[in-house]
Amino acid sequence: MSTETTSNVGSAEHNRTVAFRWIDAFNARDDVAEAAARTVDYLAHPPDSIQTTALDSDAWIEFLGVFVAGFPDLHLEVLDSSADEGMVAQRILFPGTHDGPFRGLPPTGRKVRFSGLEINRMVDGRVAEHWLQLDSGTLFEQLGLHVVPGPRLLARLMGSPVTRLLRKLRRTVPS
Numbered sequence: 001m002s003t004e005t006t007s008n009v010g011s012a013e014h015n016r017t018v019a020f021r022w023i024d025a026f027n028a029r030d031d032v033a034e035a036a037a038r039t040v041d042y043l044a045h046p047p048d049s050i051q052t053t054a055l056d057s058d059a060w061i062e063f064l065g066v067f068v069a070g071f072p073d074l075h076l077e078v079l080d081s082s083a084d085e086g087m088v089a090q091r092i093l094f095p096g097t098h099d100g101p102f103r104g105l106p107p108t109g110r111k112v113r114f115s116g117l118e119i120n121r122m123v124d125g126r127v128a129e130h131w132l133q134l135d136s137g138t139l140f141e142q143l144g145l146h147v148v149p150g151p152r153l154l155a156r157l158m159g160s161p162v163t164r165l166l167r168k169l170r171r172t173v174p175s
Contacts, residue, residue: 015122016083023076039128049136070102088120114139
């Protein structure tokens, strides 16, 4: 095994450990340790279904605050992870209870359990950039919300059955 390979493996394991510690800091609600795991120029990319713009560190704290307020017992469980010398990818489970307001929805007391994927770009043993995807459809469904298609999609979904019905009616109506 070459020295370079050994060094990369050590760096990959270190990055994985840092990413786990970052999640542990969130779970402990240790804001100081959570912030220390991020670089000064940290940038987060949350799912477009929830937030359409990239977030700096201050905006990231606000973003997390919305989830913590809505789900005070939210806990991140790492199901799988993979790391190399520059990135850490993690499959995460998010269980919690909707005991506070969340994005305009009053508390329901419902238990939620949804999954997500996180990818972290690591620089000097800290998270410099973070991409997050959540199964927001499952989250919203567990909160009792149902996604209703917009007018453009609704027309496409209804178009085929309506067209078939009209054809059938034309065949049965005498000329």
